[in-house]
Amino acid sequence: MEKTARTFSEVIGAGERQQAREFSGFDVATQWSNLPAYARSAFPNGPGESANLQKKADRTLFSRPGSIIFAMRYDTANGPLYLSQKLTSPEASTVLPQAARQNRMFTLTVSVLVIGFISIVGWLLLRHVSRPMAKLRAWTHSLDNEKLSHPVPDFSYLELNEMAELIRNSLSSVQQAVDREQRFLRHASHELRTPISIIRSNIELQRKLAQKRERLADEQSIIDRIDRASLTMKHLTETLLWLNYEPDMPLQSQTVNLPELIRELAAEMTYLLAGKPVTTEISTLPYNCTVPLVPARIILGNLIRNAYQHCWEGTVIVEQRENRITITNPAESDAQNASTKPSESTGYGLGLELTTTLSQRIGWHYTASRQGNVHHVIVEIEAFT
Template identity: 40%
Template sequence: MKRKIRLKWFVALSFLALALVLVAGYSFLSARSFVRGMDSVFAGNMDQVVESYVETVPAGKRRPLNLFSGYHIAGRWQQMPDEIRKVLTPPVQSAVLRKYHDAGWFSPPEKVYFVMRVTCGGDSYFISRTVTRASASPLVGRNAAQNMHLLLLLSLFSVLTLVGITWLVIRQVERPVRALGQWAHGLNESSLDAVPPDFSYPELNELAELIRTSLGSVKKSLEREYLFLRHSSHELRTPISVIRNNVELLHKLQEHPGGNRESRQKRIVGRIDRASLTMKHLTETLLWLSRESEGELPAETLDLEQLICDLIEESRYLLKDKDVDLIVGTDACPVSIPGIAARIVLGNLIRNAFQHTHCGTVRITQKGRCVEIKNHTAGENASAPDLGFGLGLRLTEQLTEKLGWPYKRRSEADCHLVEVCLG
């Protein structure tokens, strides 16, 4: 597997490469400027020498090759020294040509050839000079050495400066990045809701918020799955019990045949069929709630009065052996609503009222689509077994909120009141 380079080393190497490129570039420019300066000096000297040559030497003696002030001057290119003509070509007007002989990368050349064409007094002259190590002025060597030393010092200073800047940049960036990593590693369920700290840079802050949002979505998804399992296990207990009880009853009928066997079997099969259908619709409703689907549950037309009466009968066993008066006031009201959702909501509210009432009155009032359930809580035994209806009330709140059904709960000194409007 290819080993990946760390980000800080990548940044450091990038800055180091940039430093080397800059040093090399400025070194090249410095050397080129030095050479061009030398060309300019020689060009100025050659101009002055040719002017002095024209003023000093008579016109009849100017055309042949002459040695004047250390320079070779001739009127034609063919008259220039053979050594010059071999290494250089005829120059254009006022341009200096230069050629090095045996020049290495890190050593000065053995010879340097200079040639220039100068016009003076209406005539053109070729002037050249060959500079060797022995004939060169010591000042040139000292200047070149001083320039080289200065160039090395500047290069070293530039490299050290860039290394220092690189170290500061890496340190300044690495600290918030490391802090972001430590913060991300330390995230848990309790800290996900907290606002992320400031990591100095907007990009890192955006990344932190993205991490928190992503993990928050995962957390909510897991919570929905967990609640789905709890809700399904709670709500499916009743239809599963109905199926199991009726299956046992069906086995007994087969073992002890008697009169009206066929009609009793038909009733039992009908109850099993209704319970299985309830399980099917209940599972679809819970899946719809847990996945936060944008669609709507299918509606069906049912009589709200009859639904309340059926749910009361299913939960009446919770009032057994209790001194509780049940008062029911309903009227016929056909409605078109999601039937399973209505059974879950009303069934949980009725079962909760029956479970937590140990004496007194339970009043169930239905007017149109609105249902009110009021039960006395005085005398409630805190040590009574929890049948899971607290979970059912949370499911009721989630369903009514998502369906948009008005739902209110309030507790008074000795009673509990809930109101819900279906639709």
């Protein structure tokens, strides 16, 4: 308004200033009384000081103003000038409704396109995520003992791969527990067979002696053998339980006369040679060592029993030199092996499996080999300190 007043005083001559006129959007006059009525009614006394802007808005507390009136006095070299202006809301035009309709149509079109784009992206994303999940579900249902040993397939997402690995590990743990139970049952049935046979044969012998009324010393010897066999079954059960459920628990060790133990086990297995043209050669040297007795009996007993049981003719050689034990026996030919299947019917492979496992647990070195029709077994005992 000040700029308008200065321009007005420079452009409009003194004679032309008497009448009020509109200049640059403002009503300008040299007398306040010459301004339009809206200014005079809004400010009856007019602006008093120069360059002091006065404003009046026609509005209520909760509505926009209908009009705003501005008024100001500006002193120039040729006298004061009075300026006023009234601002009102723009009147409705015929252009605005059409523009508004076009704007609404454009907004609606853009909204539909955006919603469609988001829907398509969401569907593609859901499909991209659901396909690996469906693949994971199908893989989980197809798991078996063979697939548990295979690597986990790639399901495109780290989280799904981790979940698949957790599922495989969990099922592997369950399968290992089942395998341990099955191995325990096989081992127990295989190892307890010998002491049970001893008990049954000695019971029959005791019955015959009772009928003939033999000497009491013979009956006591039979009872002692039955007692040892029952204790052997107990120790075997405890060892197999330790082997399957508590592999980290150490077994109690004791000093053992190794040659005496070998000869005792060989004597217990002689019933396996009954009716066979088989001879035995047992060569030992004095040697004492500290070992867990029950696993030692199981390992050495298994090896001697396997040699006796699967030898049909010839000589079984058991040789002991300090902590090294060698067992050699003629084995069945491939034709006999294929026709009789001794590993399935007699538990030959199971005994060797148990021997290998126990040897690894207690730190013994065990090797088995076959040259032609001769089977060799070497055991190196690791004495406990």
